[in-house]
Amino acid sequence: MNRRETPVAVLLAALTIYFSLRVPGFWDGQGLMDCARQYASFAILAVGLTLVIGSGGIDISVGSVVGLSAVALGVLLTRSEAGLVVACLSSIAVGSLFGLANGLGIAMLGLQPVVVTLSTMAAARGLAYVLAGQGISSISLPAKAEPLQTAAYISPAPIILALTITILGSVVLTRTVLGRSILAIGANEKAALLSGIRVRRIKLTVYVLTGAFAGLAGVITAGLMSTATTDAGLGYEFEAITAVLMGGTSILGGEATVVGSVLGVATAAILNRGFGLLGLSDHWRMMCLGLILIISVLLDRARKSIVEEGVR
Amino acid sequence: MLKRMVFHSKVPKEIPIFLFLVGLCTLLALTTRAFASASNLKVLGTDAAAIGIMAVGMTMVIITGGIDLSVAAVLAFATLIGGRTIANGNVFLGFVVTLIVGTACGALNGGLVTIAGVPPIIATLGTLYILQAAATLLSGGQCIILERNELGFIGNGFVPLVIMLSTFATGYLALRLTRPGRHIYAIGGNEEAARLAGINAQRLKLGVYAASGVLASLAGLVMMGISSTFQANDALGYELAVIAAVVIGGTSITGGQGSIIGTLIGVGISTVLRNGAILVGLDARWAQAIIGAAIFLAVAADKLRKR
Numbered sequence: 260m261n262r263r264e265t266p267v268a269v270l271l272a273a274l275t276i277y278f279s280l281r282v283p284g285f286w287d288g289q290g291l292m293d294c295a296r297q298y299a300s301f302a303i304l305a306v307g308l309t310l311v312i313g314s315g316g317i318d319i320s321v322g323s324v325v326g327l328s329a330v331a332l333g334v335l336l337t338r339s340e341a342g343l344v345v346a347c348l349s350s351i352a353v354g355s356l357f358g359l360a361n362g363l364g365i366a367m368l369g370l371q372p373v374v375v376t377l378s379t380m381a382a383a384r385g386l387a388y389v390l391a392g393q394g395i396s397s398i399s400l401p402a403k404a405e406p407l408q409t410a411a412y413i414s415p416a417p418i419i420l421a422l423t424i425t426i427l428g429s430v431v432l433t434r435t436v437l438g439r440s441i442l443a444i445g446a447n448e449k450a451a452l453l454s455g456i457r458v459r460r461i462k463l464t465v466y467v468l469t470g471a472f473a474g475l476a477g478v479i480t481a482g483l484m485s486t487a488t489t490d491a492g493l494g495y496e497f498e499a500i501t502a503v504l505m506g507g508t509s510i511l512g513g514e515a516t517v518v519g520s521v522l523g524v525a526t527a528a529i530l531n532r533g534f535g536l537l538g539l540s541d542h543w544r545m546m547c548l549g550l551i552l553i554i555s556v557l558l559d560r561a562r563k564s565i566v567e568e569g570v571r
Numbered sequence: 572m573l574k575r576m577v578f579h580s581k582v583p584k585e586i587p588i589f590l591f592l593v594g595l596c597t598l599l600a601l602t603t604r605a606f607a608s609a610s611n612l613k614v615l616g617t618d619a620a621a622i623g624i625m626a627v628g629m630t631m632v633i634i635t636g637g638i639d640l641s642v643a644a645v646l647a648f649a650t651l652i653g654g655r656t657i658a659n660g661n662v663f664l665g666f667v668v669t670l671i672v673g674t675a676c677g678a679l680n681g682g683l684v685t686i687a688g689v690p691p692i693i694a695t696l697g698t699l700y701i702l703q704a705a706a707t708l709l710s711g712g713q714c715i716i717l718e719r720n721e722l723g724f725i726g727n728g729f730v731p732l733v734i735m736l737s738t739f740a741t742g743y744l745a746l747r748l749t750r751p752g753r754h755i756y757a758i759g760g761n762e763e764a765a766r767l768a769g770i771n772a773q774r775l776k777l778g779v780y781a782a783s784g785v786l787a788s789l790a791g792l793v794m795m796g797i798s799s800t801f802q803a804n805d806a807l808g809y810e811l812a813v814i815a816a817v818v819i820g821g822t823s824i825t826g827g828q829g830s831i832i833g834t835l836i837g838v839g840i841s842t843v844l845r846n847g848a849i850l851v852g853l854d855a856r857w858a859q860a861i862i863g864a865a866i867f868l869a870v871a872a873d874k875l876r877k878r
Contacts, residue, residue, distance in 0.1 A: 317692060360867075370870050373638060373692050374814075374824045378866035381811050385860025497700055500693075510690055542704035549701035556689045 263507035264519040266558060270505070270551075271526045278533035285536060292415070296483060298528035299417035300325070300476035304499040305506075305520040306428035307469030312503055313432065314465050315445035315512025316365060316372040320357060321473040321499060323383035325492025328354045328477025330387040333398030333487025343403055351474035357383055358470015359463075366462035380496070387489050397488040400481065411482030420479075421521075424472070429517040441465060445512025494545075501552040502527050509559050584821050585833045592839050595847065603850045611846070613729070617797050619842040620731035621646075621790040622809065623835070626816045627742040628677075628783030630834045633817055634746075635776050636759045636826025637691035641680060642787040643809040644702035649673040649784075650791030651706050654715040654801050662721045669788045676702060677784015681777035699810070707803040714802040717795065726796025734793055738786065743831040751775060759826030815862045816841045819869045841865070 278285045304321050311318045328350040335346040357379055364375035391398065400408065410416040432438035440461050443451040452458045476495075481487040504510060505526065506519030527548065534544045599606040625642045632639045653669025676698065683694035720726075725734060746752040757765040758772045766772050795801040820837030822829030844865070845858040 319692075319696075364867065364871065368871055368874055370874055371824050374818065374866060374870050377811070377814065378863045378870070380863070381815070381866065382860050382863025385857065385863055389857055389860060494700075497696060500696070504693070510693055540708065542708045545700045545704040546708075549697040549699075549704070552700075553683060553689060553694065553697040556693050557687055560688050 263514065263516050264522060265507075266555075267506050267519055267522045267526060271522055271529065274526060274529050274533065278529065278536075282533055282536045285533065290532065292418075294528050294532045296411070296415070296417050298524055298531070299421035300479050300483075301495065301499055301502060301527065302421040302521050302524045303424050303472045303476050303479075304469075304495060305502045305524050306424050306517055307465075307472040308499050308503045309428065309506075309508050309515050309517050309520045310432065310441055310465045311372075311469050312500075312508050312510060313445045313512060313515030314441045314462055315448060316462070316465070317500070317510075318361060318372065318376045318466065318469050319496045319500070320361060320376040320380040320383060321469065321476075322492040322495035322497070323380045323387070324354050324357045324470060324473035325477040325480060325495055326489060327357070327383040327387040327390070328474040329481040329487040329491040330391050330398070330489055332478055332481050333400060334390055336401055336404055337398055343407060347407065347478050350478050351471055354474020354477060355467055355471040358467040358473070361470065362463035362466030365466060366459045384489075387491075391487075391489050396490065397486045399486050404482070404485075407478070407482040408485050411479055412485070417479050417483070420475075425517060425521045432515060432517055437461065437464070442513055442515060445515070447513070497545075497552075498527055498548060499524075501548045501555070504559070505551050505555040507559075509563075510556055511559075511563075585830060585836060588819065588821060588833065588836050588840065592836055592843065595840065595843055599843065599847045599850065603847075605850055606847070611850075615842055615846055616729060616732035618846065619838050620735045620797070621794045621806070622812050622816060622842065623735040623838040624738050624786050624790040624793065625783070625809070625813045626820075626834050626838050627738050627831060628779075628786035629813050629817045630742065630820070630822050630829055630831055631746070631755055631779045632691075632783050633814075633822050633824060634755050634759045634826060634829045635779055636762070637684060637776070637780070638695065638814070638824075639677075639680060639780065639783045640692065640695040640810050640814075641676070641699040641702060642783060642790075642813055643806040644699045644706065645673055645676040645784050645787040646791040646794075646806045646809070647706040647803050648676060648702040648709070649788035650795055650801055651710050651715065651803060653788070653792070654717075654795055657721055657795075658715050658717055660721075666792065669792055670785055673788020673791070674781050674785040677781040677787070678777060680784065681780030684780060685773040685776050703803070703807075710803045712803075714800055715795070717799040720799050722792060722796035722799070724796070725793055726799070731793045731797055734789075738789070739831055739835050746831055751778070755779060756827060759828070761827070811859075812841055812845075812862065815866050818866050818873075821869075821873065823873055824870055 308318060308321065331353045332346055332350040335341045335349055361376055361379055364370045365372050432441065440451065440456045443456055444458055444461060448458060477492065480491050502523030503520045506516060506523035508515040508520060530544055530547060605611050629639055629642065649669045649672040652672050653665040656665030656668055680695055680698055683689045684691050725731065746755065754765065754770045754775055757770055758775060762772055794805065816837035817834050818824060819840055820833030822833060841862060844861055848858045848861065
């Protein structure tokens with residue numbers, strides 16, 4: 260295993276052992292499946308964010324886009340004639356559109372990723388509220404959404420989908436021209452440009468892809484809960500970014516690992532299940548994740564300075 | 572020559588947004604009867620106060636090339652700690668404790684950014700969730716209620732507005748006339764050059780984040796003074812409104828440029844937009860979508876102006 264993923268693998272193993280010993284019923288099959296199903300959306304978001312952060316950017320709008328996509332699905336299914344497939348595809352398209360807006364601002368206008376995605380974060384959440392309508396904060400999915408609910412809630416489809424996207428993401432990042440170009444841009448954008456990489460087009464692609472993934476995560480989330488809520492995806496960006504950075508992807512760009520990110524998501528999932536069974540409130544989990552986020556970046560910096568010492 | 576340089580670099584930057592604010596107010600005053608009423612103006616003043624006080628600190632942070640996502644969480648955490656003491660009757664001590672906790676949280680952000688070298692967005696995203704969770708756990712979901720309106724001296728009438736304007740005046744003078752103020756611009760413009768010119772960039776940045784923290788806690792006290800109650804998620808999401816005000820005010824997110832006057836106008840625009848959306852009968856929820864779009868337009872305009 261690549262050294263980049265070692266810390267997250269150790270953390271994951273340690274937490275698993277700790278919870279297995281301390282928490283009775285931790286290995287309950289149904290419970291683990293439910294947890295994995297719930298975290299499938301995070302894995303999908305994390306794959307997109309790994310590419311974005313690897314290219315030297317950031318996207319904090321993903322959580323809001325998950326919410327907007329879920330609400331769009333609910334609205335299309337309840338207030339229009341649209342069939343299930345059309346509604347799902349439209350929701351994913353809405354996510355891609357927001358990704359396109361991010362990409363245009365960042366790649367074409369050259370704006371700072373932090374602010375552009377901050378603005379779309381506000382805009383997407385606002386639109387989700389507006390779309391749902393005055394005083395409505397959740398929309399129950401109608402009968403025609405039955406297949407989606409079954410797929411998300413009973414079959415292992417979300418997990419299989421997440422694993423497929425993970426494998427594809429990992430292969431793209433490590434073995435294709437696109438992936439290597441993303442990391443080249445993250446390491447040194449100017450050098451990448453001068454060596455003939457189409458920087459703008461690749462950055463645009465990465466953000467659109469991440470938007471589409473967020474749209475997909477919104478559809479899965481709505482299916483899983485049987486309702487589309489305006490608060491869906493609230494704070495997801497924090498958990499997904501934490502997972503990516505604890506997985507060993509460098510916040511400075513240029514070095515990224517999809518496998519590490521998904522191990523990070525698994526760690527977050529285990530933490531969620533363990534804390535839940537121990538009866539600890541969600542706020543403790545958030546505090547832990549915040550600490551993990553900061554420590555991960557500190558580790559990355561320490562590793563970098565050791566490497567630099569070695570070069571000297 | 573000098574006059575022209577000053578004229579061309581300074582005035583046009585704030586004039587367009589000022590005209591926009593004036594136009595927006597005129598439009599609302601003409602189309603709705605409620606907008607220019609005394610009671611609504613007071614609502615506007617108190618609405619703007621907390622956001623405005625935090626926006627002064629945020630302007631400085633953004634001028635150094637950083638960002639502080641944690642302001643609303645610092646506000647909640649500090650105010651809940653000090654608020655208990657105030658509710659128990661020890662107003663002065665609680666006041667001081669709130670400000671000290673706010674400064675400490677800001678200094679923690681500053682330490683992470685400078686000493687540990689964590690990018691500002693990640694450092695303050697982390698402290699945002701840590702402090703917000705800590706605040707909620709600390710309060711146990713309970714609301715602090717000041718039964719005797721102990722903080723009335725900062726929350727009654729137009730006092731919040733006066734506190735906000737004094738903060739702006741202090742911030743303006745500090746950035747314009749003091750040596751550290753000018754150095755903050757130098758750091759944001761080119762940190763390496765500033766460092767080589769003998770500026771202690773690390774210490775200054777630490778100070779700027781600490782200032783953002785203390786102003787957040789002051790904003791919390793003002794909020795508690797206005798409503799006489801406070802709970803952990805009263806300020807949830809305020810960081811967006813604060814950053815929006817600063818960016819709309821023309822402060823460049825890449826650092827090195829920005830003005831406190833611009834931020835004041837930005838606070839006005841974001842407050843009036845929210846207030847106006849409600850007055851003209853648009854769903855209040857439109858406001859967030861509009862503010863998101865406004866941030867995007869403001870940074871895009873900043874970029875185009877520089878080209």
